[in-house]
Amino acid sequence: MAPTIISITLEDSTDVTDLVLKQGHGVKALSEMGLKSIPQQYIQPLEERLLISKIIMPQQHQQQQQSMIIPIIDMSQLLDGHDDDDDQVLMVANSICDAAEKWGFFQVVNHGVPLQVLENVKKATHGFFGMPPEEKRKYSKENSPSNNVRLTTSFIPQVEKALEWKDYLSLFYVSDDEAEALWPPICKDQVLEYMKSSKTLSNRLVQVLMKRLNVHEIDETKQSLLMGSLRANLNYYPICPNPELTVGVGRHSDVSTFTILLQDDVGGLYVRGMDAGGGGGDGWIHIPPIDGALVINIGDALQIMSNGRYKSAEHRVAANGTKNRISVPLFINPRPQDIIGPLPEVLARGEKPIYKQVLYSDYVKHFYRKAHDGKKTIEFAKITQN
Ligand SMILES: COc1cc(/C=C/C(=O)SCCNC(=O)CCNC(=O)[C@H](O)C(C)(C)COP(=O)(O)OP(=O)(O)OC[C@H]2O[C@@H](n3cnc4c(N)ncnc43)[C@H](O)[C@@H]2OP(=O)(O)O)ccc1O
Numbered sequence: 128m129a130p131t132i133i134s135i136t137l138e139d140s141t142d143v144t145d146l147v148l149k150q151g152h153g154v155k156a157l158s159e160m161g162l163k164s165i166p167q168q169y170i171q172p173l174e175e176r177l178l179i180s181k182i183i184m185p186q187q188h189q190q191q192q193q194s195m196i197i198p199i200i201d202m203s204q205l206l207d208g209h210d211d212d213d214d215q216v217l218m219v220a221n222s223i224c225d226a227a228e229k230w231g232f233f234q235v236v237n238h239g240v241p242l243q244v245l246e247n248v249k250k251a252t253h254g255f256f257g258m259p260p261e262e263k264r265k266y267s268k269e270n271s272p273s274n275n276v277r278l279t280t281s282f283i284p285q286v287e288k289a290l291e292w293k294d295y296l297s298l299f300y301v302s303d304d305e306a307e308a309l310w311p312p313i314c315k316d317q318v319l320e321y322m323k324s325s326k327t328l329s330n331r332l333v334q335v336l337m338k339r340l341n342v343h344e345i346d347e348t349k350q351s352l353l354m355g356s357l358r359a360n361l362n363y364y365p366i367c368p369n370p371e372l373t374v375g376v377g378r379h380s381d382v383s384t385f386t387i388l389l390q391d392d393v394g395g396l397y398v399r400g401m402d403a404g405g406g407g408g409d410g411w412i413h414i415p416p417i418d419g420a421l422v423i424n425i426g427d428a429l430q431i432m433s434n435g436r437y438k439s440a441e442h443r444v445a446a447n448g449t450k451n452r453i454s455v456p457l458f459i460n461p462r463p464q465d466i467i468g469p470l471p472e473v474l475a476r477g478e479k480p481i482y483k484q485v486l487y488s489d490y491v492k493h494f495y496r497k498a499h500d501g502k503k504t505i506e507f508a509k510i511t512q513n
C-alpha cells in the first residue's frame with residue numbers, strides 16, 4: 128500500500144504530540160515525512176543510547192570464549208515424541224535450562240511452528256501498519272472498543288521523559304469470539320494462528336524448564352499459573368533519521384513467564400552480556416536474525432517463580448537508519464488474577480524465598496506505571512531485608 132502523504136510541517140513540540148499521539152499517526156508518520164533529524168522528544172539521554180563501544184562483537188566473544196555465545200537450540204528431538212530419558216532429549220533439555228539460567232535468552236530452530244504461519248504474521252503486521260491512519264486510529268486507546276486491543280506508540284508516552292521510536296498494536300487474547308469481533312480484520316486470523324501453533328512449543332518449553340525446578344507434573348492449576356494468559360504485540364520500528372540518538376525499545380525485561388519472539392531479517396535486538404562472574408555486564412550482544420528461528424526469553428514472572436534460578440534478561444532494540452523493522456512477541460503470562468511467588472517445589476529444597484507473593488495484575492500495572500528502566504520492575508516483588 129502506498130504511504131499516506133501528510134501535508135504538515137513540524138514547528139514545535141505540540142505538533143509532534145498532536146500528530147503522533149492525538150491524531151494517532153504514530154512515529155511511522157514522522158519517519159515518512161522525510162525529517163532530517165528527529166524531534167527533540169525522541170532524543171534519549173546519553174546513558175540510554177546504545178553506544179557502539181558497548182556492543183560486544185561476535186569475533187570478540189568467540190575469542191573470549193565459546194561460553195559468551197547465546198545458544199541456538201534445535202528442538203526437533205524434543206518435539207518428535209522421543210522418550211524423556213533419551214540421551215539426546217536430555218541434552219537438548221539441559222541446553223534450554225542452562226540458557227535460561229545463564230542468559231535468559233536463546234533461539235530455537237525446528238520448533239514446530241510452521242514457517243508459513245510466521246511469514247503470514249509478518250506480512251499481516253506490515254499490512255496493519257500500512258493501513259491509512261483513519262483505519263488504524265480505530266484501535267487507539269480513545270477509540271478501541273476494548274482495553275484488550277490497543278494501538279499506541281513508544282511504550283507509555285504519558286510517563287516517559289524521552290519517547291521510543293516504535294509503534295505497536297497490543298492484542299490480549301480472551302476468546303476466539305472476542306478476537307473475531309474486535310481484532311483488526313487485516314491481522315486477526317494470522318495472529319490467532321500464530322498463537323495456536325505456538326502452543327506445543329510453549330508446553331514443551333515449560334515442561335523442560337519445570338523439571339529442573341523439581342516440578343514433575345504440570346496439572347491444570349500450574350498450567351494456568353505459568354501460561355494462563357497470552358498477549359501478542361505487533362511492533363513496528365520505522366526508519367529513523369538519527370538512530371544513534373534514540374532507541375527502538377529501551378532497556379527492559381519482559382514481565383511474562385516467557386516470551387516467544389518472531390523478528391524479521393533486519394536485526395537490532397540486543398541482550399545484556401555477562402561479566403566474568405556471571406553478573407550482568409555492561410556490554411550488549413546482538414541476537415542475529417536467523418531465518419525461521421524464534422527467540423525465547425525468560426520473563427520476570429518465571430524469575431520470581433523459580434526464586435531467581437532462571438533469569439529474565441535485560442534487552443533492548445536499536446533504531447535503524449535505513450530499514451523499517453517489525454517483530455511480533457508473544458507474551459506467555461500468568462492470568463491477571465493469579466498470585467505469583469517462588470514455587471513450593473523450589474522452596475521444598477530449603478531455599479530461602481527472595482521474592483514475595485504478588486498479584487500478577489499489580490505487578491503488570493507497576494510495569495506500565497513507569498518508563499522502561501532495565502531490571503527495576505522486579506524489585507516490586509523482592510523481599511526487602513531489614
Ligand atoms: C517491553 O516493551 C513492551 C512490553 C509490553 C508488554 C508486555 C506485556 O504485556 S507482557 C504480559 C502482560 N500481562 C498481561 O497482559 C496480563 C493481563 N492483563 C492485565 O492484567 C491487565 O490488562 C493490566 C495490564 C493489569 C491492566 O488492566 P486494568 O487494571 O484494566 O487497567 P487498564 O486501564 O487496562 O491499564 C492501566 C494502565 O496500564 C497501561 N496499559 C495497560 N495495558 C496496556 C497495553 N496493552 N499497552 C500499553 N499500556 C497498557 C496503561 O498505562 C494504562 O493506563 P491508561 O491510562 O492508558 O488506561 C508492551 C509494550 C512494550 O514496549
Ligand SMILES: O=C(O)CCC(=O)C(=O)O
Nearest residue numbers: 362376390396444454456
Ligand atoms: O523487537 C524486538 O526484537 C523485541 C521487542 C521487545 O523486547 C518487546 O516487545 O518486549
Ligand SMILES: [Fe+2]
Nearest residue numbers: 379380381442
Ligand atoms: Fe521485551
